[in-house]
Amino acid sequence: MSQTVNDLMHGILPEHLGPVQIPALVPYVALAGIIGFILAIVPGLIWIERVVIALMQDRSGPNRVGPRGLLQTMADGVKLFFKEEIMPRSVDVKIYYLAPIIAMIPALAGGGTLPLQVLHFRSDATGAIFTRPLMVGDVNIGLLYILALSSLQVYGVVLAGWASNNKYSLLGGLRASAQLISYELAMGLSILCVVMLAGSLRLNEIVAKQNVLPFAGAPEILRGSVFSWFWLQSGIIPFIIYTIAMIAETNRAPFDLPEAESELIAGFHTEYSSMKFAMFFMGEYASMLTVCGLNAALFWGGSLPPFNIPVLAMIPGVVWFIIKVMAGIVFYVWLRATLPRLRYDALMNLGWKRLLPLGLVWMFVMAVWSGLVLHPDNKASAATSVQLENVDLPFVPANTYKEIEDPKPVVPNQKVLPSAGGTGGGPAGGGRPAPQPATGGAGASNPQAPGRGGAQPQANPTTGGSPATEGQSPSSFGSASGASGAGVAPMPVTAPSGIPGSPGGQRTRLNQQNQKTESTGENGSDH
Amino acid sequence: MVPTSYYLVLAGILFTIGVLGVLVKRNPIVIFMCIELMLNAANLTFVALGKHFGQVNGQMYVIFALAVAAAEVSVGLGIIVAIFRSKETINIDEVNLMKF
């Protein structure tokens, strides 16, 4: 996959530095970076917030402690640290202590899959440049992971409200969790629009999908530019929904009813003092960071510079990522300074009756848009008749489909056939060749996609024995063969000869289609 | 590689604990939880066997099981709330109108 200008500009790192194989270190470096960044930046955030709000309200923020009040948050921290631990009497002790921890953990963990940057390495052996995303875990369900963790934050709030055994805190806790749950939905839908565009849940994949030309004939300078980022590609609506949901998720600014001083004294963390109270704050700010990070990754092109010009490309992706995150934070503070608090029912109404319907409609629109416009040729894949041949799918037992066609008596384990060497040996009836054990793809080296038949473009289109048959005969088509990418693999694999409308034929068409989609992403599209 | 039967044993244990909970506890909410536990054990078995036979069908079942479980819990808890509101107690030993 051709490297974009800004990728190369980041400089190419050697694969081996002495005994250490650098790519393997990447996740750990990312982990340390994320944790350190979040924990270190939080006091700064607090400071930024107080200063920005002060400036907006035409007053000068903290300026007593340290130059322009920079050490003010430090002082607060120390204060909180030494504050007396007050714990109400009939409190459920275990849960009381557990709540702040639970509030903290998901926020921190959320950062795990944020795509900081894409590093380029030159492999010592072949000298070919391969990329490694600088992120803690490049799991194929990155986005889902973050969603899951954000849904766990509810516990911190609910348990805090419950454990402090105080009516107001209980009410505050319940309200906060209700708010979290309902806005989680809205956030999910907006993310869904993006995913439809990106076609994958890997965040670096999504960022890579934004590193394209905004429209067909766009000048090269615009590759990966602001205009090609998803906030515009997906129509601004998902971004707006996401931002609102983002703010509601972290109980900030207009939606900070549950912990609003005027209403419920401090909501769920009234009974908490000193360090536990600080933990809540840390948790809140960490989740703000995570959510802004996600916002940046999804809508603002993650580690991509605004324009594809060498000057901007010089600056490493991580910096761009941090800039976008801090922009989000400033946005938070801006909102906090300006917007009044939403009443609880208005908040709920906005969540359920405005954002959710809008999100649903927009998702439908995106579906149609991406199906017809963005990927016109894989109309076939638009959930009508997906060719499963080229997808290295897990082996599907022959008799699954046979049952559909002609419910012959199913003989269990009939499929256990020597499947070594080639996909052809499918059982007589089913034409379901046993899956290729991991050796399928030549390029199995890629750790994330073990055994994935190499998406290397160079797979020859006509490996299938039989000529490319235009129309797939539905009957044979049923054979979602587990050809598992072998077809794609360069090995001279002949399609199962005896099977009418052998998958080989379809493979070729899918192949081309794959190439087209792969051309954009730098590594295999199937995850 | 962890042999699949380990997973099955674990699922069996979880299921049994779930059954025990259902039979022993008297608070319907805890009973519901135990039922969820049983469902979870079942899902675990599905996935483990799916992996063992290399089929994705196992996981398909789990998806639907999840949906059903969610539906079941919502209606179940709805019923419990209704019972609580009408009889002020949800100790299922007191809810025995169907006694002979």
Added chain:
Amino acid sequence: MPSYAWLIVWLPLLGFVHNASAGYLYKSLATRKKAVSYVAPGVVLLAFAATLYVLTKEVLTSPDHRAIVSLIPGLSPETPWMSVGGFKASFGLLLDPLSMLMAMIVTGIGGLIHIYATGYMAEDREQPRFFTYFNLFIFMMLLLVLGSNFLLMFVGWEGVGSCSYLLISFWYTDSNNAKAGNKAFIVNRVGDLGFALGMMAIWSTFGTLSFFADHGAGVMQLAAKHVDVLGHPLAPIMITGICVCLFIGAMGKSAQIPLWVWLPDAMAGPTPVSALIHAATMVTAGVVMVTRCSWLFVQSPQALQLVGWIGIATAFVGATIGLVQNDIKRVLAFSTVSQLGYMFLACGVGNFTAGMFHVLTHACFKALLFLGSGAVIHSMLGEQDMRKMGGLRKLIPRTWAVMFVGTYAIAGFPGGAGFFSKDEILGAASGSPWGNGLLLYILGLLTAFMTAFYMNRLMHKTFYTDPRYTNGELHAHHHSNFTPEEEAELDGHGAAVATHHGHGEADHADHGIDTATDHGHGHAGGSVHESPPSMMFPLYVLAILSVVTGIVLGPTHIFEKFLEPSVAKMSLGPLSAGTPMFPETIGWIISAVVAIAGLAFASVIYTKVRVTGEALSENYKTKNAIFRFLMEKWYFDKVYNYVFITLGGKFADKVLWRYVDVKLVDGTFNSLAELVGSVSNSLRKLQTGYVRNYALAIMFGVVALLVGLLAQWNVLSGH
């Protein structure tokens, strides 16, 4: 050529219908009674004429004197009036000497009795009803004798039984009559059961019930060939069984030893009834049936012995009881029982024709005696007790004359009808094919002697001894059952109706029907007088008959030849025909001597006690064991009462009802219900209402299921 046999049977039925609907046909009672009194006897006499015509024209001309014609003119004799599966019963009439003989007796003597009855029942208000039953009886009797198959005979058999019941309890207002009627009917039914069983046995072996059928399929023809319907040889035990059952039927109907108790009580009915039914026709039905089935009886020696012994026993017992009776009709009743015994003795020793000859002669003189006694009673205004009679010879000389002829006929005085027929029977008995002929002969002679004695005793008590009544003392025993208006109307007409003369004013206080006593006479007091000619005429005819039949048919053996085709020969069976111990003339002499001795003995005794008319003193009667034994009719009634009524009753109550019905039948069902109740009750406890128990139950189920599956799985996969 069309046969007129059906006329014989249909005429009495016509009479029955007319008499029954007399109420609608004639408005006033008088005209109704007049019409009935003409139609009833007329119909029977016409039937008699038809019988004569059929006998001469059809029977004697048809091959071996046998013809089967249809009861209903249009139909063929074989058309079944009832066909169930393989069983068919047809409407055939069997015309052969035996049935013609009986038809002549029934219609002839019956006709005479009808004429007599018109006189006898003149004053009775219920006369039309009487004659309805009378004609119905004739119809049923004719069916019995003429029926071509057992079933038709059985219809007649039952019809006759019911008519006898109706007629015995004619004056039903008096409960004794009703009880007597009941007794007769029930005892007959017991006999009929035997008959029915016999019929069923016959059907099961011979496959048909008709006596004679074309191409030899009749019961008698098969029996003659010793083969049953399937062609297998007849089992002797089966034949004996059939004969015994049939004989039980005969015993019931003809009042033989175990089942004779109803005949003496049957005298409660009007005298013509006793004459017709309990002397001439019905009681002889048993003998007719036995003779008809002679083909069967002949083949089973045991049955013949049974018939013989029962016959002689009944004869002897009847005669002994007859000696001590005071009621004139009871004496005659017991004499009938005894004479019937003679007839069955004859059949028992195989000489069926002798039996039938005695039936004929007995019908004549017994009817004569009964009617005579009826005349006596009529003239004595209903008095039946001989101790209150006496000296009637001069008052009613014609009745006496007729009675005299009857007595000498029955006693067996040489020349009388009885002499010839009884002598033939005694001769046959002496040579009985199954041995001990001498004993039978001696018993027979003894019975003959006793018969002669009690008949003469009767004559003396009623006619020769001094009158034991005073004119004034005579009072009618019967309250008239006329309603007051009819009474007035009758008085108004004076003697229009009655062939009666001189009847006094009814001076009874109550006239209501319910207080009427047994007899219908309306007058009281008045002197003893002769009976009206309508009653006397039949007496004269019968007197002539009871003499003529004996002389004409006796010595000349015409009767045997006449009856020969319809009676089986002894040679058919294992026994050979017996020959009398001594020639006929010696037999005659002996029996004549015995008869004369009996008569003389009686007259000697009773001329001595001419005044009191009592041979034995009162206290002697009460003390003497034998006398009391005889008076109690050998304690038959007492024994039956005790055994069946008391014991039977207790058994029914204690065992059948309390145990079987209540405990067994009801018990089972009730306990079943309780079982269901208790089971469901215990099951009910399962619904504890606790959700957790149900969960536990489910768990049990799951575990059981799994164990079951695994057990099977292991077995299947052979682990």
Added chain:
Amino acid sequence: MPTASLVTFFILATIAVISAIMVVANVNPVRSALSLVVTFLTVAALYITLEAQFIAAVQIIVYAGAIMVLFLFVIMLLNLSAPGAIKEKGKLQPRVALALSGVFILVLSPLFTLPGDPRAAQNLGTVRTIGLFLYNPTLPWLFPFEVTSILLLVAVIGAIVMAKRRI
């Protein structure tokens, strides 16, 4: 030497079993709810070891994230957690239940051994595979997927009807 996966399996297994027992053993429903959440998370981790990434994520979102929150809501709203309020009346039920579950385990034991060796398969549980399988019209999964949506609709309506005071 036990491999890494075995170690992780045993750690996760012990956590799951202990928290499951805690669910039953705890008197306070909130505590048992929390231990149930822990069980769900460990099971999710187990899914990941079984290469069912999508299911793991969904498990966390649906079970831990939604259902358990619902439980906590109901417990807290109805303030049901009066500890010790509900005493065990008869002693029989628990004993019988224990015996039964013992028998149950015994009965299940033969089922745990599986014939044949596990079959290798790539990206068994990735989102893409599941997506392709779920929405492929020829496979038997599309229809149930649509029907489940109706099921959820019914459940929502049911819950509302049950819990609402005035319908």
